[in-house]
Amino acid sequence: MQEDTHDGAARQTGASSPDGISVHTGFPNPATDASLRSLDLNRLLIAHSASTYFFRVRGNEWEAAGVFDGDIAIVDRALDAHKTDIVIWWNGGGESFSISARHKVPAGATVWGVITSTIHEHRKLRRDDK
Amino acid sequence: MTDKVYVLVDCNNFFVSCERLFRPDLENKPVVVLSSNDGCVVARSNEAKQLGIPMGAPAFKHRQTFRDHHITQFSGSFELYGDISKRITALLATITPRIEIYSVDESFLDISALPITDYEAWGRMVKAAVQRDIGVPVSLGIAPTKTLAKMASEIAKQHDEYGGAFSFIGLDPAKRDAVLHTMPVQEVWGIGWRLAPKVRAEGVATALNLANMRPQRAQQLMGIHGRQLVSELNGVNCYTLTSERTAAKSIMRSRTFGEDTSQAHVLEAAIASMAARAAFALRNEKLLARRIGFFTTTNRHKPGYRRWAREVQLATPTNDSGEIMRILTDELTDVYNDKQMYHRLGVFLHDFVPEDAVQTDLLGTVDTAQHDRAKARMRALDSVNNRWGKHKLYYAAEDLSQAWQPRRHIGSPRYVSNWNELPEAHIVQ
Numbered sequence: 259m260q261e262d263t264h265d266g267a268a269r270q271t272g273a274s275s276p277d278g279i280s281v282h283t284g285f286p287n288p289a290t291d292a293s294l295r296s297l298d299l300n301r302l303l304i305a306h307s308a309s310t311y312f313f314r315v316r317g318n319e320w321e322a323a324g325v326f327d328g329d330i331a332i333v334d335r336a337l338d339a340h341k342t343d344i345v346i347w348w349n350g351g352g353e354s355f356s357i358s359a360r361h362k363v364p365a366g367a368t369v370w371g372v373i374t375s376t377i378h379e380h381r382k383l384r385r386d387d388k
Numbered sequence: 389m390t391d392k393v394y395v396l397v398d399c400n401n402f403f404v405s406c407e408r409l410f411r412p413d414l415e416n417k418p419v420v421v422l423s424s425n426d427g428c429v430v431a432r433s434n435e436a437k438q439l440g441i442p443m444g445a446p447a448f449k450h451r452q453t454f455r456d457h458h459i460t461q462f463s464g465s466f467e468l469y470g471d472i473s474k475r476i477t478a479l480l481a482t483i484t485p486r487i488e489i490y491s492v493d494e495s496f497l498d499i500s501a502l503p504i505t506d507y508e509a510w511g512r513m514v515k516a517a518v519q520r521d522i523g524v525p526v527s528l529g530i531a532p533t534k535t536l537a538k539m540a541s542e543i544a545k546q547h548d549e550y551g552g553a554f555s556f557i558g559l560d561p562a563k564r565d566a567v568l569h570t571m572p573v574q575e576v577w578g579i580g581w582r583l584a585p586k587v588r589a590e591g592v593a594t595a596l597n598l599a600n601m602r603p604q605r606a607q608q609l610m611g612i613h614g615r616q617l618v619s620e621l622n623g624v625n626c627y628t629l630t631s632e633r634t635a636a637k638s639i640m641r642s643r644t645f646g647e648d649t650s651q652a653h654v655l656e657a658a659i660a661s662m663a664a665r666a667a668f669a670l671r672n673e674k675l676l677a678r679r680i681g682f683f684t685t686t687n688r689h690k691p692g693y694r695r696w697a698r699e700v701q702l703a704t705p706t707n708d709s710g711e712i713m714r715i716l717t718d719e720l721t722d723v724y725n726d727k728q729m730y731h732r733l734g735v736f737l738h739d740f741v742p743e744d745a746v747q748t749d750l751l752g753t754v755d756t757a758q759h760d761r762a763k764a765r766m767r768a769l770d771s772v773n774n775r776w777g778k779h780k781l782y783y784a785a786e787d788l789s790q791a792w793q794p795r796r797h798i799g800s801p802r803y804v805s806n807w808n809e810l811p812e813a814h815i816v817q
Contacts (some may be wrong), residue, residue: 308478309521311804317815331813336521346813348412355813362816368412370523 303375309336313346315357315376329378331357333371346370392625393500393557395511396529396537397480397518400545402493403431405524406472407462410803410811418459422447426463426798427644446689463799471804475522483514488629494541496534498629511544511553530555534627535620538577539595543567556623568596568621578617583610595621639677641665642734648687650726655684655733659720660713662735667709670737671766676705677737682716684723687731696723705741708762712737 304310315329331346339345341361348355349367356367363369399405403421408414418435422428429445439457441450447461454461473492481487486498504510511528518526529540536556544554556564574584576595586609592598598606599621606614616626641662645654659682670677681699686692698719706712716735743763801809 306521308475312807312810314810314812315815316812319815319817325815330807330810335523353413355811356816357813358816370412 303332304334305374306334306336309371310334311371313355313373317357324378325376326378329376331373332375332377334374335371337372337374339369339372344373346373391500392498392532393502393504393507394531394534394537394625394629395497395499395514396490396534396541397476397495397497397514398527398529398541398545399476399493400525400527401431401433402473402524403462403464403469404433404436406469407465407800408433409472409523410800414460418457419462420447420454420459421462421464422798423464426461430464448689461798465799465802467805468800468803472522472524476518476524476526479518479521480514486629496537496629499530507555507557508550508553511555512551515552526552528553530557532557532623533620533625535577535617536623539568539571539575542571542575565596568599569594571595573598576617576621578613583614586610637740638736638738639666639669640734640736641669642683642732644732645730648729648731650729652720652724652726655720655724655730656717658733659716659735662733663712663716664709666735666737667707667712667766668770670707670740671743671770673740674743675740676707676743677712678702678705678739678741680706680712680715680735680737682719682733682735684720684730684733686729690729694728698723705739706762707743708766710765711762 300307311333313331313333315325315331316327318327320326333346337343339360341359343360344357345360345363346355346357347363347367347369349364352367355370357373360369404419407419407421414433416435417433418439419433420429420436420441421431423430426447429441429443429447429450432441432443436459439453439459441453441459447454453459469492477487477489477495480495480497484497484499484502486501488496490496507530511530515526515528518524527541527545529537529542529544530553531537531540540554540556544550544552547554556567559567571594573579573587573592573594574581576598579587579598587598587601590601590605590609592601599618601618603615603618606618608614610617619626643658643662645658649655662682679699679701681697683695683697685695698716700715700719702715712735801811803809803811
C-alpha cells in the first residue's frame with residue numbers, strides 16, 4: 259500500500275526530461291499538503307479574526323470558576339450575546355470596562371463584546387511583549 | 389457597457405474613532421489626535437471641529453483652547469490605526485473581492501455584480517456591521533462613478549438624516565441636481581485648492597455648475613482630467629478600481645527634533661537614523677537609489693525660517709545604509725552652521741533601479757566585489773532586524789543622541805500590539 263502511494267506520488271512530482279523519461283525526485287513531504295494542517299490555536303479559539311480583541315482580566319472573584327486576575331480574555335464583537343454568555347461591557351458614566359454574565363449587565367450599559375475564552379498561563383514562556 | 393456601482397466606505401474621524409474604541413468615556417467629548425511628534429492636529433472629533441480646531445493646526449497654537457475646553461489629546465498611535473484599518477478591509481473583502489484600499493480610512497468597492505435593490509438600506513447594514521464587529525463608525529457613498537461615490541460619502545457624513553449611507557443610484561434627476569448644487573466646487577474630488585480658483589473664475593461655484601460645464605471647456609482649463617471629472621459627475625465613469633500597488637518612486641523619512649537644536653551631532657544622528665529607515669524601505673522593495681539627499685529646516689513658526697537641502701547623484705546606485713549615511717553626513721558639514729537652530733530633518737532617496745540590474749557608472753568601474761560585500765552586510769542587518777524587531781542592530785552613528793527622538797507624551801497604550809498593554813476589564817459579581 260505504502261509502495262503504491264510512493265510510486266504514484268513520485269510519478270506526479272517527477273520532473274520529465276524532454277524525451278519523456280520520468281526522473282524520480284523522492285517522496286513528497288506530506289506536510290505541504292493543505293489538507294494536513296497542524297493544530298492551530300488561532301483556529302480553535304478565534305472564529306472571526308477581524309472582530310476579535312484581547313483584554314486583561316482584573317479581579318479574583320471568579321477563581322473558583324477558573325478565571326484569574328491577569329488572565330487574557332479573548333473577546334469577539336461579532337457574536338450575539340446570549341444571556342449566559344460572559345461579556346465585556348461599559349457603563350456610560352463608568353471609568354473602566356467590566357466583566358459579567360450577560361444577564362447581570364445593568365440596564366443602560368453597552369455590551370462591548372463576548373468573551374469566548376480566557377487564557378491562564380501557568381508558567382510564562384515569554385517575557386517579551388509580542 | 390453594464391452600469392457600474394461603486395461604494396466608498398469612509399471612516400468618520402478615523403484616528404479619533406480608534407482611540408474611542410478603547411475609551412468609550414470619550415464618546416461625545418472633544419478629542420484630537422496629534423502627529424507623531426505632537427506637532428500638528430491630524431484628526432479631530434466632531435466636537436473638536438465645532439470648537440474651531442482646524443485640521444493640521446500646530447498644537448502649540450491651540451494649547452489654551454485644549455485646556456479651556458477639556459479637549460483630550462492623543463499622540464498618534466499609528467500601529468493601532470493600521471490594525472483597525474486591516475480589520476475593516478478584511479470585513480469589506482467578505483462583501484466583494486473587488487476592493488481598492490484608497491487610504492488608511494477609505495476603501496472603494498465595486499458592487500456592480502451584487503443583487504442589491506435598496507442601496508441605502510444595504511449601506512446602513514454595512515455600516516452597522518462595521519460598527520458592531522470592528523467598533524468604529526463609517527459613512528458610505530454609493531454611486532455610478534468613484535467621484536460621485538466620494539461625494540455621496542461626504543453627504544452621508546454631514547447629514548445625519550441619511551443614517552450614514554447616501555446613494556446617487558436611482559435618485560431622481562431634480563433631487564440629484566439639488567444635492568450637487570449644495571456641494572462647493574472645491575469639495576469635488578480632484579478639484580481642491582489648486583484648480584478651484586480656475587473654475588470659479590468661469591462662474592463655476594458648485595458641483596452642479598461643474599457637471600454642466602462643456603467638456604471641451606473643462607479640458608481646456610484642466611486638461612483631460614477636467615473632461616473626465618465632468619463625465620464622472622454626470623454618472624459616466626472614467627476611473628475604475630486601481631488595486632495594483634505601484635512601486636515607490638521616491639522614499640522620504642523625516643522627523644522633527646524633540647527640541648530645536650544647533651548641535652552637529654544631533655543632526656548627524658538624525659541623518660543616520662533617517663537614512664537607515666529609508667534604506668530599509670528601499671531594500672524591502674529590492675531597489676537601489678541613484679540619487680540621495682537630505683533637507684533640514686528651522687522652525688517654520690518662528691521668524692527667519694530657512695531650509696537647506698543637498699542632493700547627490702551616485703555613480704553606483706545603492707541601498708546600503710552605511711554608504712548613504714556616510715555620503716549625507718559629508719554633505720551635512722557643507723550646510724551646517726552652529727548659529728542656526730534646526731527643527732526638522734529628512735532623508736530622501738529617488739531615481740530607483742531594480743537591485744538585480746546594477747548599471748555601471750560612466751567609466752564602467754562598478755566595484756562588484758564591494759557591491760556584493762555591501763549587499764551581504766545589508767542582508768545580515770535586515771535579517772536580524774526582521775527577526776528580532778526593528779532597530780535591534782544599527783549603526784553606531786544612529787544613536788549618538790536621543791535629543792532628536794520624537795516626543796510622544798500622550799499616546800494611548802498599545803492595546804492591540806503589546807501583550808503588556810491590553811485594555812483591562814474588571815470582574816463584576
